Amino acid sequence: MSIYVxxxxxxxxxxxxxxxxxxxxxxxxxxxxAQAGVEVWVVARGADDVDAIVGELGGKAQGVVADVATEDGIARIAEALGDRPLHILVNNAGTDRPTPLDAEGREDFDAVLGLNLTAPFLLTRKLLPQLEGAASPGDPARVINIASIAALNPGHLENFAYASSKSGVAMMSRHLGRHLAKRNISCNAIAPGLFPSRLTEQFLGMGEADEVPKAFVSPLGARxxxxDDIAGAVIYLSSRAGAWVTGVLLPVSGGISTVS
Ligand SMILES: NC(=O)c1ccc[n+]([C@@H]2O[C@H](COP(=O)([O-])OP(=O)(O)OC[C@H]3O[C@@H](n4cnc5c(N)ncnc54)[C@H](OP(=O)(O)O)[C@@H]3O)[C@@H](O)[C@H]2O)c1
Incomplete structure (x- = not known):
């Protein structure tokens, strides 16, 4: 690799x-x-899972067991970080629950919006001191929000809360991008296509070894x-290469975001 790259x-x-x-x-x-040499702080609710990933990452990785959908959880994260500068905040935790038209009640709708949209805003706001501590004019602190291609096209699932929350994340990232710039903090969103995860297993039965469902086959192939796809996008936005980018929504979807 060249020294420049x-x-x-x-x-x-x-x-x-x-x-x-x-x-x-x-x-x-x-x-x-972590493989790129970053000190990674891992947040989730499951204590055993947090310990496991911290052990796997090794090095300087740290874990915080916290529910980001609660004010207590957000306070715990801020307290754990203390006055350490934070160069990169990735608001990734998210969920999906069916919110079909013929359902009653608002619990599921509220829970999805609470975790996917409200929590990234409240956590970003809470961690502004740590982000500002890492921010400088040529090298802003980065806030990276994980949205979804559901922000771009209505899907076939009746998950109205999820699509609305992710569309909200996209606009919130533009809005924050504009207002945080004066504090030398950038804010961008990534819209992933289909990735194997607990979430997709729950809705699509798609474990790591399974075939990609037809509705999710992308122009760049059935995978x-x-x-590397998602880490590459985050590393780009976090590096010198992405230092002058703010307020964008970057689809990482094999092009599925280009077809409805
Ligand atoms: N997978 C995809 O194809 C896909 C596509 C587009 C967008 N996305 C987005 O990508 C993000 C990650 O999704 P994923 O599919 O990777 O999900 P996942 O496999 O279900 O992982 C979710 C992660 O979030 C944590 N989490 C859930 N609720 C939390 C809470 N209240 N507080 C703290 N941590 C919490 C979970 O751990 P605990 O349960 O232990 O807390 C887990 O670590 C989400 O925002 C999702 O909408 C995913």
């Missing part, structure tokens, strides 16, 4: 916090960042997303 994408020595890093996309991001 190595420097352009270098993120070694930064500190990142990844919510929902014990499974699926968050785990891929945490593993990719699911892999660690």
């Amino acid at each position: 190595a420097g352009l994408f270098d993120v070694a020595g930064k500190r990142a916090l990844v919510t929902g890093a014990t499974s699926g996309i968050g785990r891929m991001i945490a593993r990719g960042l 699911a997303g892999e660690m």
Whole structure:
């Protein structure tokens, strides 16, 4: 690799916090960042899973057991970080529950919006001191929100809360991108296509070895997303290469976001 390219994408020595890093996309991001020399802080509710991924990442990885959908959980994360500068915040934890038109009640709708949309906003707001501690004019602190291709096209599932929350994440990222710029913090969103995870297993029966369902076959081929696809996007946005990018929604979907 050329010295130029190595420097352009270098993120070694930064500190990142990844919510929902014990499974699926968050785990891929945490593993990719750790392999790139980043000190990764892993957040999830399951204590055993947090211990396991911290052990797997090794090095300087740290774990925080917290529910980001609660104010207590968000306070615990801020307290654990203390006054350490935070270069990269990846708001990844998310969920989906069916919210069909013929269902009653609002519990599921509220829970999806609470975790997918409200929590990234509240956590970002809470961690502004740590982000500002890592921010400088040429090298902003990065907030990276994991949205979804569901933000772009209505899907075939009746998951109205999920699509609305992810569309909200996309707009919130643009809005935050504009307002955080004066504090030398960028904010972008990534819209993943299909990746193997607990979430997709629950809805699509798609474990790591399974075939990609027809509705999710992308123009770039019948495969699911892999660690390098999502970690590569996060590393790009977190490195010198992505330092002048804010407020964008970056689909990482094999092009499925180009077809409805
Ligand atoms: N997989 C896909 O194809 C896909 C596509 C587009 C977008 N996405 C988005 O990518 C993100 C990750 O999804 P995934 O599919 O990788 O999900 P996943 O496999 O279900 O993993 C979810 C992660 O979030 C954690 N989590 C869940 N609720 C939490 C809470 N209240 N507080 C803290 N951590 C919590 C889980 O651990 P605990 O349960 O132990 O807390 C786990 O680590 C989500 O925002 C999702 O919407 C996924």
